[in-house]
Amino acid sequence: MEQLNEKKLTISDVAEALGVSKSTVSRAISGKGRIGKTTRERVLTYIEKHNYKPNVLAKGLAQLKTYNIGVMLPEDYSVVDLPFFQTCLIGIEETAVSMDYDILLTMSRENDCGQLVRMVENHKVDGIVLMRTFTKDIHIEYLKSQGIPFVTVGSTNDQDVIQVDNDHKNACRELISILLMKKLSRIGLIGGIESHVVTQNRLKGYIEAHKEAGIALNQDIVFVNVEKEIMIQRAVEKLLQEQVDCIACLDDAVCMHVLNKLRKEHIAVPKQMKVASFYDSSILENNLPSITSLSFNARELGTVACKTLMELIEGNAVKQRTLLGYEVILKESTM
């Protein structure tokens, strides 16, 4: 590490110093091609000692690879979602690094894939992870048109897209089933953006759980596309009028607002109203009472997404859709 100002070693330097050809050095390092065991070890010892590191750029140029994967992070996500993306990103990064890849980060907005186009056209990445999906997704359209390897974190209905997601439908179904079994037969739903595939999957789970329990669905207690505080408050008011037993929130931001509203109305949780959330961000962590919720392993999601992308880049076959598990965490708010 003392090599301040010392010029970086190249493969030629190593070859010259050892009296072998560049090809030999290259083979010793990559492990590809036939090479004598002793030669190999001489090279390895030398580069170890002199801290030679190949220039990934040059390597990439020769192989027409970049050893970068692009990660598209939504630019506009809220505090609630941040920990999820952060943790997922850690999973991606760890996996990438373990395969000697790096992460090229870029931000996306729903209707602008300029950054994505730029990254692809500039030949800066070998593949891409899309961290969010829309029902009509121009990013996906573009990537498909280019034939570049990519996977999405989160589901799409597009059968051609390689995707990795938590099993939101079954997670939801299970949580709602449990609540229904607790004799909470009127479970209100608040939150979620309808154009997000995940919202649709959660709704499916909600519906299935009711079907399984033989309980009729009541559309009047389902409030989708409700995200702003005022709208949430109104939704809660209506749910109170409808005398639901429990309010299930599509995410923690919504849940937070629901809890605030209930506090204002002097409705005690869980005594007078049960509450559950389909998400478990750290934002609700310290709430009293503690909140029953679904829990997902974001890091694992990142890991699996990245591994899948790697397979894709290397031309291996992968599952078109990978669904990861979930946990139902029962806490005070539904006791």
Added chain:
Amino acid sequence: MEQLNEKKLTISDVAEALGVSKSTVSRAISGKGRIGKTTRERVLTYIEKHNYKPNVLAKGLAQLKTYNIGVMLPEDYSVVDLPFFQTCLIGIEETAVSMDYDILLTMSRENDCGQLVRMVENHKVDGIVLMRTFTKDIHIEYLKSQGIPFVTVGSTNDQDVIQVDNDHKNACRELISILLMKKLSRIGLIGGIESHVVTQNRLKGYIEAHKEAGIALNQDIVFVNVEKEIMIQRAVEKLLQEQVDCIACLDDAVCMHVLNKLRKEHIAVPKQMKVASFYDSSILENNLPSITSLSFNARELGTVACKTLMELIEGNAVKQRTLLGYEVILKESTM
């Protein structure tokens, strides 16, 4: 955009199609070197029409540049800090992209600079932005030893390090001064990690404000290194015993806990106790009462940091330290 499966154009293809040399094409694109106006336009029109994009890898290899900057994000930050880093990152990204650079993202832990070393040794970046600094910072040590361009977001006492930060000392001084002028002469302080330079700067501001107001400092109402909930609760108890007029929190996570504790103790804010925070994350956004706090422009911070790094990479002189502004936002909690 219809070029699915069509092979990427290279500079040779363009040269051949136009009956000129590769050098000419290169010059037309880069704008470097003498070139005839008409030739130049012919080339530009052609590449525009056929959507030719230079291979940045090859360009980089020829120039020994990568057109990437590395951004080190702390891996372990909390919900409170996330929006800050996120917004700052957006500023960095926008600036980088505008200069045709990309962001190589990596995570750091306090005592592990493995990822950083990897990124540098693999020749993957032309410069680096460190998103967080420590008083004794191995990342900084390493980068200095390598002589690679880098800037830090956040302050260091190291005079050799190019740094960009908000003026936390003066921000703090001004907020505390205002509070002191409001006849709140006993202002307790809670939170902050002493080894962070920012904490030291905030403390300096706190001290200066007292000096200017001619009010004696009282060490008994200053609680640094208090981060966990239980410790914060104890600190609040002690501050209540000491009968302070106001509690100033080093950040919003701490403030959140302070507010919870006060609520538990049935102390009304602001009636019985004023509260202020040195930070304005969105986490406290919806609090009632609204919380007086300092406000910083994270995006601008990112922009300036990135611009500074660019100058550095291009070998231009830059200010060793750039201090950006702040706002004091007075709200209900100190009324």
Added chain:
DNA sequence: CTGAAAGCGCTTACAG
């Protein structure tokens, strides 16, 4: 098992 050579797609002195 090893080497010489061509090539990846660009840039940049050097001639002309």
Added chain:
DNA sequence: CTGAAAGCGCTTACAG
């Protein structure tokens, strides 16, 4: 103003 050539640091058929 333009071109031929060398070079950036690697990889990889092709010979031997």
